Amino acid sequence: MRTPATVKLVAGLGPKGWLAVAITALVAWVLVPLAHLMLPESHPLHVSTFAITLIGKILCYAVVAVAMDLIWGYGGILSLGHGLFFALGGYSFGMYLMRQIGREGSYQSDLPDFMVFLDWKELPWYWTGSDHFLWALFLAVAVPGVIAWIFGYFAFRSRIKGVYFSIITQALTYAAMLFFFRNETGFGGNNGFTDFKRILGYSITAPETRLVLFGLSVALLLGTLILGRVLIASKFGKVLTAIRDAESRVMFIGYNPLHYKLFIWTLSAMLCGLAGALYVPQVGIINPSEMSVANSIEIAIWAAVGGRGTLIGPVFGAAIVNLSKSWFTTSFPEYWLFFLGLLFILVTLYLPQGVVGLWAKLTRREAKAAAAAAKAETPAAPAPRSTPTPAAELPAGAAKGASA
Amino acid sequence: MLTVTNLNQYYGGSHILRDLSFEVPMGKVTTLLGRNGVGKTTLLKTLMGLVPAATGSIALAGQDITKAASYNRVRAGIGYVPQGREIFPRLTVEENLQMGLATRPASSQVPARIFEMFPVLKQMMKRRGGDLSGGQQQQLAIGRALAPGPTLLILDEPTEGIQPSIIKDIERAIRALAETGEMAILLVEQYYDFARSLADHYLLMERGEIISRGTGADMDTNNVREMLSV
Amino acid sequence: MRVESSISRNAPADGQTEHWDGEASTGHVLKPGELDLSHNVILYLDDITVSFDGFRALNALSLQIDAGELRCIIGPNGAGKTTMMDVITGKTRPDSGKAFFGQTIDLTRMTEPQIAHAGIGRKFQKPTIFEHHTVFENLELALKTDKSVKKSLFARLFGDDLDKIADTLKQIRLADQADRPAGLLSHGQKQWLEIGMLLVQDPKLLLLDEPVAGMTDDETERTAELFVSLKGKHSLMVVEHDMAFVEALGGKVTVLCEGSVLAEGDLATVQADPRVIDVYLGR
Amino acid sequence: MRRFLLSLGLVLGLCATGARADLDPAALKGLASDDFDAKQAAITQLAATGDADAERVLKALSDDALAVAGGRVVITAGGQVLDAASGAAIKPAPANLESIGLNNALRQQVDGALAALRLFSADRAERLAAAKLLLADMGDGATLLPILDKAVQAETDGEIKTILAQLHAQARLTSPDAAVRLAAVQALGESASPAVKALLLPLIEKQGDAYLETDDKVRYAAQTAIKSIEGRLAWSETAGQIFTGVSLGSILLLAALGLAITYGVMGVINMAHGELLMIGAYSAYAMQTLFRAQFPDFVDYYLVAAVPVAFFVAALVGMAMERTVIRHLYGRPLETLLATWGLSLVLIQAARLLFGAQNVEVANPVWMSGGVQIAENLALPWNRLVIVAFSGFVLLLVWLMMNKTRLGMFVRAVTQNRPMAGCVGVPTARIDTLAFGIGSGIAGLGGVALSQIANVGPDMGTGYIVDSFMVVVLGGVGQLAGAVWAALGLGVVSKFLEGWAGAVIAKILVLVFIIIFIQKRPQGLFALKGRFVEN
Amino acid sequence: ADTIKVGILHSLSGTMAISETALKETALMTIDEINAKGGVLGKKLEPVVVDPASDWPKFAEKARQLLSQDKVAVTFGCWTSVSRKSVLPVYKELNGLLFYPVQYEGEELEKNVFYTGAAPNQQAIPAVEYLMSKEGGSAKRFVLLGTDYVYPRTTNKILRAFLKSKGVAESDIMEEYTPFGHSDYQTIIAKIKKFAAEGKKTAVISTINGDSNVPFYKELGNAGLKAKDVPVVAFSVGEEELRGVDAKPLVGHLAAWNYFMSVKNPENDKFIKMYRDWAKKAKLPKADTVVTNDPMEATYVGIHMWAQAVEKAKSTDTDKVIAAMAGQTFNAPSGFTLKMDETNHHLHKPVFIGEIKADGQFNTVWKTKGPIRAQPWSPFIPGNESKQKL
Numbered sequence A: 001m002r003t004p005a006t007v008k009l010v011a012g013l014g015p016k017g018w019l020a021v022a023i024t025a026l027v028a029w030v031l032v033p034l035a036h037l038m039l040p041e042s043h044p045l046h047v048s049t050f051a052i053t054l055i056g057k058i059l060c061y062a063v064v065a066v067a068m069d070l071i072w073g074y075g076g077i078l079s080l081g082h083g084l085f086f087a088l089g090g091y092s093f094g095m096y097l098m099r100q101i102g103r104e105g106s107y108q109s110d111l112p113d114f115m116v117f118l119d120w121k122e123l124p125w126y127w128t129g130s131d132h133f134l135w136a137l138f139l140a141v142a143v144p145g146v147i148a149w150i151f152g153y154f155a156f157r158s159r160i161k162g163v164y165f166s167i168i169t170q171a172l173t174y175a176a177m178l179f180f181f182r183n184e185t186g187f188g189g190n191n192g193f194t195d196f197k198r199i200l201g202y203s204i205t206a207p208e209t210r211l212v213l214f215g216l217s218v219a220l221l222l223g224t225l226i227l228g229r230v231l232i233a234s235k236f237g238k239v240l241t242a243i244r245d246a247e248s249r250v251m252f253i254g255y256n257p258l259h260y261k262l263f264i265w266t267l268s269a270m271l272c273g274l275a276g277a278l279y280v281p282q283v284g285i286i287n288p289s290e291m292s293v294a295n296s297i298e299i300a301i302w303a304a305v306g307g308r309g310t311l312i313g314p315v316f317g318a319a320i321v322n323l324s325k326s327w328f329t330t331s332f333p334e335y336w337l338f339f340l341g342l343l344f345i346l347v348t349l350y351l352p353q354g355v356v357g358l359w360a361k362l363t364r365r366e367a368k369a370a371a372a373a374a375k376a377e378t379p380a381a382p383a384p385r386s387t388p389t390p391a392a393e394l395p396a397g398a399a400k401g402a403s404a
Numbered sequence B: 001m002l003t004v005t006n007l008n009q010y011y012g013g014s015h016i017l018r019d020l021s022f023e024v025p026m027g028k029v030t031t032l033l034g035r036n037g038v039g040k041t042t043l044l045k046t047l048m049g050l051v052p053a054a055t056g057s058i059a060l061a062g063q064d065i066t067k068a069a070s071y072n073r074v075r076a077g078i079g080y081v082p083q084g085r086e087i088f089p090r091l092t093v094e095e096n097l098q099m100g101l102a103t104r105p106a107s108s109q110v111p112a113r114i115f116e117m118f119p120v121l122k123q124m125m126k127r128r129g130g131d132l133s134g135g136q137q138q139q140l141a142i143g144r145a146l147a148p149g150p151t152l153l154i155l156d157e158p159t160e161g162i163q164p165s166i167i168k169d170i171e172r173a174i175r176a177l178a179e180t181g182e183m184a185i186l187l188v189e190q191y192y193d194f195a196r197s198l199a200d201h202y203l204l205m206e207r208g209e210i211i212s213r214g215t216g217a218d219m220d221t222n223n224v225r226e227m228l229s230v
Numbered sequence C: 001m002r003v004e005s006s007i008s009r010n011a012p013a014d015g016q017t018e019h020w021d022g023e024a025s026t027g028h029v030l031k032p033g034e035l036d037l038s039h040n041v042i043l044y045l046d047d048i049t050v051s052f053d054g055f056r057a058l059n060a061l062s063l064q065i066d067a068g069e070l071r072c073i074i075g076p077n078g079a080g081k082t083t084m085m086d087v088i089t090g091k092t093r094p095d096s097g098k099a100f101f102g103q104t105i106d107l108t109r110m111t112e113p114q115i116a117h118a119g120i121g122r123k124f125q126k127p128t129i130f131e132h133h134t135v136f137e138n139l140e141l142a143l144k145t146d147k148s149v150k151k152s153l154f155a156r157l158f159g160d161d162l163d164k165i166a167d168t169l170k171q172i173r174l175a176d177q178a179d180r181p182a183g184l185l186s187h188g189q190k191q192w193l194e195i196g197m198l199l200v201q202d203p204k205l206l207l208l209d210e211p212v213a214g215m216t217d218d219e220t221e222r223t224a225e226l227f228v229s230l231k232g233k234h235s236l237m238v239v240e241h242d243m244a245f246v247e248a249l250g251g252k253v254t255v256l257c258e259g260s261v262l263a264e265g266d267l268a269t270v271q272a273d274p275r276v277i278d279v280y281l282g283r
Numbered sequence D: 001m002r003r004f005l006l007s008l009g010l011v012l013g014l015c016a017t018g019a020r021a022d023l024d025p026a027a028l029k030g031l032a033s034d035d036f037d038a039k040q041a042a043i044t045q046l047a048a049t050g051d052a053d054a055e056r057v058l059k060a061l062s063d064d065a066l067a068v069a070g071g072r073v074v075i076t077a078g079g080q081v082l083d084a085a086s087g088a089a090i091k092p093a094p095a096n097l098e099s100i101g102l103n104n105a106l107r108q109q110v111d112g113a114l115a116a117l118r119l120f121s122a123d124r125a126e127r128l129a130a131a132k133l134l135l136a137d138m139g140d141g142a143t144l145l146p147i148l149d150k151a152v153q154a155e156t157d158g159e160i161k162t163i164l165a166q167l168h169a170q171a172r173l174t175s176p177d178a179a180v181r182l183a184a185v186q187a188l189g190e191s192a193s194p195a196v197k198a199l200l201l202p203l204i205e206k207q208g209d210a211y212l213e214t215d216d217k218v219r220y221a222a223q224t225a226i227k228s229i230e231g232r233l234a235w236s237e238t239a240g241q242i243f244t245g246v247s248l249g250s251i252l253l254l255a256a257l258g259l260a261i262t263y264g265v266m267g268v269i270n271m272a273h274g275e276l277l278m279i280g281a282y283s284a285y286a287m288q289t290l291f292r293a294q295f296p297d298f299v300d301y302y303l304v305a306a307v308p309v310a311f312f313v314a315a316l317v318g319m320a321m322e323r324t325v326i327r328h329l330y331g332r333p334l335e336t337l338l339a340t341w342g343l344s345l346v347l348i349q350a351a352r353l354l355f356g357a358q359n360v361e362v363a364n365p366v367w368m369s370g371g372v373q374i375a376e377n378l379a380l381p382w383n384r385l386v387i388v389a390f391s392g393f394v395l396l397l398v399w400l401m402m403n404k405t406r407l408g409m410f411v412r413a414v415t416q417n418r419p420m421a422g423c424v425g426v427p428t429a430r431i432d433t434l435a436f437g438i439g440s441g442i443a444g445l446g447g448v449a450l451s452q453i454a455n456v457g458p459d460m461g462t463g464y465i466v467d468s469f470m471v472v473v474l475g476g477v478g479q480l481a482g483a484v485w486a487a488l489g490l491g492v493v494s495k496f497l498e499g500w501a502g503a504v505i506a507k508i509l510v511l512v513f514i515i516i517f518i519q520k521r522p523q524g525l526f527a528l529k530g531r532f533v534e535n
Numbered sequence E: 001a002d003t004i005k006v007g008i009l010h011s012l013s014g015t016m017a018i019s020e021t022a023l024k025e026t027a028l029m030t031i032d033e034i035n036a037k038g039g040v041l042g043k044k045l046e047p048v049v050v051d052p053a054s055d056w057p058k059f060a061e062k063a064r065q066l067l068s069q070d071k072v073a074v075t076f077g078c079w080t081s082v083s084r085k086s087v088l089p090v091y092k093e094l095n096g097l098l099f100y101p102v103q104y105e106g107e108e109l110e111k112n113v114f115y116t117g118a119a120p121n122q123q124a125i126p127a128v129e130y131l132m133s134k135e136g137g138s139a140k141r142f143v144l145l146g147t148d149y150v151y152p153r154t155t156n157k158i159l160r161a162f163l164k165s166k167g168v169a170e171s172d173i174m175e176e177y178t179p180f181g182h183s184d185y186q187t188i189i190a191k192i193k194k195f196a197a198e199g200k201k202t203a204v205i206s207t208i209n210g211d212s213n214v215p216f217y218k219e220l221g222n223a224g225l226k227a228k229d230v231p232v233v234a235f236s237v238g239e240e241e242l243r244g245v246d247a248k249p250l251v252g253h254l255a256a257w258n259y260f261m262s263v264k265n266p267e268n269d270k271f272i273k274m275y276r277d278w279a280k281k282a283k284l285p286k287a288d289t290v291v292t293n294d295p296m297e298a299t300y301v302g303i304h305m306w307a308q309a310v311e312k313a314k315s316t317d318t319d320k321v322i323a324a325m326a327g328q329t330f331n332a333p334s335g336f337t338l339k340m341d342e343t344n345h346h347l348h349k350p351v352f353i354g355e356i357k358a359d360g361q362f363n364t365v366w367k368t369k370g371p372i373r374a375q376p377w378s379p380f381i382p383g384n385e386s387k388q389k390l
């Protein structure tokens, strides 16, 4: 019973986990392509382009949600800036896609249309190398990573916590959005990048390209989940949750929370960047509204709806929220905000552990044998509480959702 | 004054209080002893309504309060000194004491005897409760509970962190309060000598059950000290 | 003057202290050999003053603790005992005065984790443990190891460590609770767990703020035994109001009052001191 | 050219004392023409007659009361229709009135003409208004000079005379006589008006290599005059900048004060705060609608009624939110963020269904329109002044409530340690509801203020939520004084930066500034100090 | 199928709902009108309403859904340029048909899109010409004031070039942008005041978007800047926007559009009445005060023209309808017969300039003699000369 903290990958995931990974991979990489390409449109099992792009998009969101959960659910740090990292990844890769348009834009120029139109004579320095796929991919990880690192370094060093951290990440995102809105910034103003044509020379609308992008999204999500699992099972994960629960205590036993937070924060941002890079070619547009405050809040909501402090929860959360949004906006265009709003309210009220918590509850009920242990895991609020400042309450609040 | 009958309490799956029945008589000090984790604090929280009783009943002066909200129990005359002080950290000492008078009319004053008992509170009226030292906070917590003049005073390890001279003061004060005959006192204590010297009655708890009870004088003969140390 | 220069070499200058980066300076400050106990003094407080809005919680306090010593600190509520520990652990910066760990390490210039790393462990007046981790994990986290991110990613527990944790669990009598979340322990159990966390950390100097508060007499005795057994290998500074406990510990006793030392000596002497009786023990 | 004709006409008209000319029907017809030039000519011609009939027609034109009915130009006045030429009522009132419109250019012409005519009015107020109007926009001075000569002499009132003197000086600036120009420039040097500066500027301008003003003395005098005017302007400009900052700050404060209670004190990360502002603003709208329908005479006081109504409506909504949702989330602050975000979506959509997706119209009451003229180039708008005062009032209210009442103490106690507050006898549930209600009510008051300067629409709240949190956090959570300083600071800094770098960059810089500032003071401006903060 | 599906892609929630909901209603009303007359090709039109929620990627998602799942024959939708840019690739990929009803910045011409709103030369340029005319007050200095996004930026770029061509000096042009949702115009108004005080007659050309207009005009009024001193001409302020404003401080300020609700002609009377009836029937909030505006008219015209083109092509096939659209005409509520250009997918439209009245309506002070042809590629942008058709 004495399972030491270990990074053994295989053990970390367990046989069930690996089975799930294998099945997902099989579905995504074999069955979906077959159903999309081989079956006629009229066939009931045909997977439409619409479905593939929609699911592909949601997969990218799911990666972001998991990344958010790593920092929030496990680290107790609520970032309202993940939309920024996502968008930065998207923009980095979008630059490449813009360059791939070549001379097929409206103005038949080597420069992207918006630059021609603004009388730019040459690419600004930060577009250097944007025609190289690998460089773009590198940027998609590096730009969010570096920005997150710098921001995180100063913020964590100053011990900015809780709501303060959330609010300044919000400020950061908001500032970035305004900055990207400007035409002079060199990223297409509020229209951003769109009208992509090719990726690595392949038409972006070709079914094969879409399938590859879809497959990559699945791969990224699986990779993120496995990485997350490994991290959380390691001692690092325990230190992280310990920081979430009692940071000063962690300091007194000799850990420097700065490095732990910074590591997970930067990693989380880089994962968002990758997700953004995959998202852009699939939806065909990237613009500053991805950095809006509401978007970042929504990312947090995906994690919460799914279940914080679990890895699979955010995946469900992202899927449930986005699919229901897609469905509601078609079926009840006038009322969908009510449904969505109520969904958020009800989940927080009745499913503090998210849908995964609900599921766990249900299965637990079935397996009554484990009842005692299971109940012990959800302690009643320790009675007289004395954490006065809301700031101090934040990690405690986050902790409630955690059942690592 | 307080009558507890067949009280049961659970935390999740574990049975913390098992069929407790006892009384706390008026004008007497009843001490509750027991090792760490036997459920003393849980019992007091149940009495205060901080955790709901699973089964059983609690009555104060003949009135059933099993389902009453905490603040109604306080209105009914209970004063509570919790384990861990639980003062309001960002209120001043003065405001903390006024909070003790929450059930009294707005114009009520903090009784002078509280400052006699704990002079440090008078000196630190304007300091915020959270800035006080541990022992000072404990004194504040006791003062706060005494301020409205409760008929049942519940104290959870009140001597924790308090300097010896003040413990002696507290001891004298509790004695005096009981002797007025207008207050029943339920004292949870680990400090045997203190408990012994105050107890009119004692209750000894072990894993959620009362395994021994009697008058204070019986404590030594009943080997309470030994039972506490097993 | 030579001392001065060695201070600045060993303790990073202010600017660097701000952004302590564990690995780099750990190697520097914390190599076991670096704690200079050449004068057999592990802690040296000199003329420390701390005030809060004009109120002097510590008033020109000077104190010295020898290596391997078990020192008891007593004193009235509000005398400044906890504040003194805050100063030693870097939580509160003194307005003036010096605090040295060994001969060379200037505590007033270090951050909390640096100080912890240097070998000072602390138990708070109110137990703080990781409530969502199991008892075992609490100890595991506290274990004396390399605490860098890199190591934590690939860390494994080996036989020695497991033994050490198992021993400690027995010592603190929580062996049967090892897999329960620590948040579910009773107050007394949490106290024990916190002591256990300190022990596995293996600090040079232990600061214990009212460690037996809320313990039964029996447990108090055991705690005393434990501390006495640690004496020599570690230095301990214990704050308590329980005279029986202080007596059981048997070390030198310092009485603090109004932020400075009122009396010092063995317990009997101190207890006989009328000033101590006046302000602290009562008649 | 237009001015020239107009003024010439006036002069002629004024000079033809006693000789009462009938209104020319052709000129009246011209007014009804679709052709701009014809209309203009007609106005000029009417003005030239310079008599009361002409004035009546011009006034009607300016008031949009002139119309054509079956080829005849008429004046509509309070249900009556008068013949424009004679001023006699036409009975029966003709149908199919077609209103004669003006555009800006013509309106200016008409106003100028009317003002010139009214310089000789018997009514002091009318003369003063006319003089002021001409001062603001005199047009070509040279042609106005003869009239001004006369008017200055005729005028007895000191204040009007001062203005006329300035006008007179302005008019003489274009005099061919250098000495006259010099005197005029020197007289104008005393002014603090940007308009005067604009008049002087051409005197120091170059055309090609040569100066427009040939006389050196005049030019130097102009130079000095401009300098001294600029000096005076600079002062009021700075004052204006500070006022705009304070005004923005007071709005930020009003938007944030409610949040300072619900979030700052109670710890509820209330993302629906913006919607409470929205509810307050819609309450103002509802009161306006009610007053318009029921008490049209008191319509200007709808705002006074809106203040308590908004407070109570927002408080009720807040209390309902607390009872149904937030109550279950104490101690889980980040969950409140999610649930209240959901609430905000519901509230926005509800407003959209109830009032429509479009903004609704909320008018400033008359007493809040316009402004006080502090200096020539500094007018402080009444609505902003009122809002600054109002924010002070609300602030005082909140402060008293939190610090001087037992309720405030209970609220603070409950939020610091809810179970223990129950254990000293505080009905915590009721206090929570009440406190949240008060916080929401305060937000409602903020909404009333916002309705006076910004949009009232379903999403209006979303625009304030970020700023509100910035204010509360920057000030230090739970610190009222901090919120005040943060709001004012942000206001002034924003406005200062905006003047210097433009609104977009200013906004970015302010956000960056906040980020950096919080690094330095992680707990905000007014950080809570003390040992309990860490634990 | 026995119906023809028609997509309606307007935001009903989020920031753009304020403008776009009315277009959805107009589209539904027009479809109702056409159905009442027997539909198109003998089939009823079936509207498919979706809500892209002011979320640009969602526009693309919904567009794809409309085209590939619902198989709509045509879509009427979008308001912001970015939403149009977002759906464009989808329409191109799936060869769909989109009618875009809002005035925009031009610099675009797509086979799959018909633009029924104004190009810059059908709105901005005439407005500035008017301001410079004697009648418009002979403005000599210009403040180009906008919200910081592509439509204002582009429009102002074109206007700058235009003003330059008219001999206006750089120093007589001031350009200012505010972020979206900006609500504090004190500083900018002070700047305008200062700028206006420094010389000749000044006019403000406002491309301020949506919500920011109210605070802008309120501030303008309170700062004492009157329309006759410094007129403001706006390109994004119409009847619908004015409904949410106390119009008193705005009186005399200008707007340029291709349609005003106040124009008097039988087509317009019919249009207004139809919409009022529709509002009552659909129980729209405050149905008794609904107004019509330019994008609504453009929507109305677009749907009718599409229906005519389908009848002409005898098919809803995209390519056939595109071919049939060329040269379609329609008697529009603006009082003119509008024609779809043979080559550039834009309407020939008349231009009206109106002064705002206290009741929120416009008093037309100037209008073109007839419809003018759109120049989606502005000649004032270098390199555009050759590109005036698809």
Ligand SMILES: Nc1ncnc2c1ncn2[C@@H]1O[C@H](COP(=O)(O)OP(=O)(O)OP(=O)(O)O)[C@@H](O)[C@H]1O
Residues within 6 Å of the ligand: A379, A380, A381, A382, A383, B011, B012, B016, B034, B035, B036, B037, B038, B039, B040, B041, B042, B043, B083, C183, C184, C185, C186, C187, C188, C189, C214
């Ligand atoms: N919130 C909780 N959830 C689950 N179990 C709890 C909780 N609080 C306490 N317990 C458990 O209940 C038991 C009784 O705890 P309680 O605090 O009542 O003990 P106690 O007798 O007061 O001990 P001490 O003397 O140490 O204060 C302990 O075993 C503890 O682990």
Ligand SMILES: Nc1ncnc2c1ncn2[C@@H]1O[C@H](COP(=O)(O)OP(=O)(O)OP(=O)(O)O)[C@@H](O)[C@H]1O
Residues within 6 Å of the ligand: B127, B131, B132, B133, B134, B135, B136, B161, C052, C053, C055, C056, C057, C075, C076, C077, C078, C079, C080, C081, C082, C083, C084, D529, D530, D531
């Ligand atoms: N942040 C602060 N602000 C104001 N006063 C403070 C602050 N911190 C400590 N004090 C005061 O300093 C004095 C010393 O407190 P300290 O906690 O060190 O006492 P102590 O000796 O540990 O007492 P105890 O035995 O009761 O734990 C007390 O009077 C306390 O009220």
Ligand SMILES: NC(N)=O
Residues within 6 Å of the ligand: E079, E080, E081, E102, E103, E104, E105, E151
């Ligand atoms: N196209 C516009 N007006 O955004």
Ligand SMILES: [Mg+2]
Residues within 6 Å of the ligand: B040, B041, B042, B083, B156, C187
């Ligand atoms: Mg206890």
Ligand SMILES: [Mg+2]
Residues within 6 Å of the ligand: B133, B134, B135, C081, C082, C083, C125, C209
């Ligand atoms: Mg202490």
